[in-house]
Amino acid sequence: MAGRTAALAVAALGLMGLGVVARLRWPDSAPALDCPPEAVRMGPDGIATCGDGLAPSGAQALALGRRLDLNTATSEELALLPGVGPSLARRLVEAREEGGGFESWEQVDAVPGVGAAKLQTLQAATALGAPSDAGPVW
Template sequence: MAGRTAALAAVALGLMGLGAVARLQWPDSAPALDCAPEAVRIRADGVAICGDGLAPSGAQALSLGRRLDLNTATAEELALLPGVGPALARRLVEAREATGRFASWDEVDAVSGVGAAKLQTLQAATSLGAASDAGPVW
């Protein structure tokens, strides 16, 4: 019994040591690009750069950590958000088109299928204005 305990302890220590080494080798949190997130552009080959190129699409903006503008995002882009899905995304776009735009989060909350949890997700990942003014998603 003591041999088995010692073996398990050795395995546990080995795994902890492996975790420490992996943590030291893990990439740091420094940005890969030297420009503000709203200045990131996408080259024709799909590479994100600072400078000339196209503004990121909704999916690309999300992957770069930027918020979507709820008043301009497509249903396909909104469906990429956690917990939203295609049906709710479609209802959000239909509600927005019916009123012209969302002026407040109360209007978003009134859309069928948006409850407290989904509203928090939408507030974290979208804005009711220009995406470049919204700041990072998470």
């Protein structure tokens, strides 16, 4: 029995040591690209690069931690936001089209289904006009 306990202790210590090594080698928070967020482009293979390529789509921009323009985002892109869903995204797009675009957050708040919590989510993940990329969304 003592041999079995010792073997388990050695295995546990080995796993703990492996965890420490993995934690020390874990990726840091430094950006993966050497360009500002607004200069990130998507190559034909779907990989983000600096330089040539297309501007990221709504879903790609969200994955890169960038804000969406609430006045140009599609309902599919808006539905990707936490707590928004397809029906609220559709109502947002309809209200935007009927009013000629959102000029204030009060107009967004007036859309049925947008309450205080969803308004905060929209303010964090979107901008009224071209986003400034002043930092990560989340």
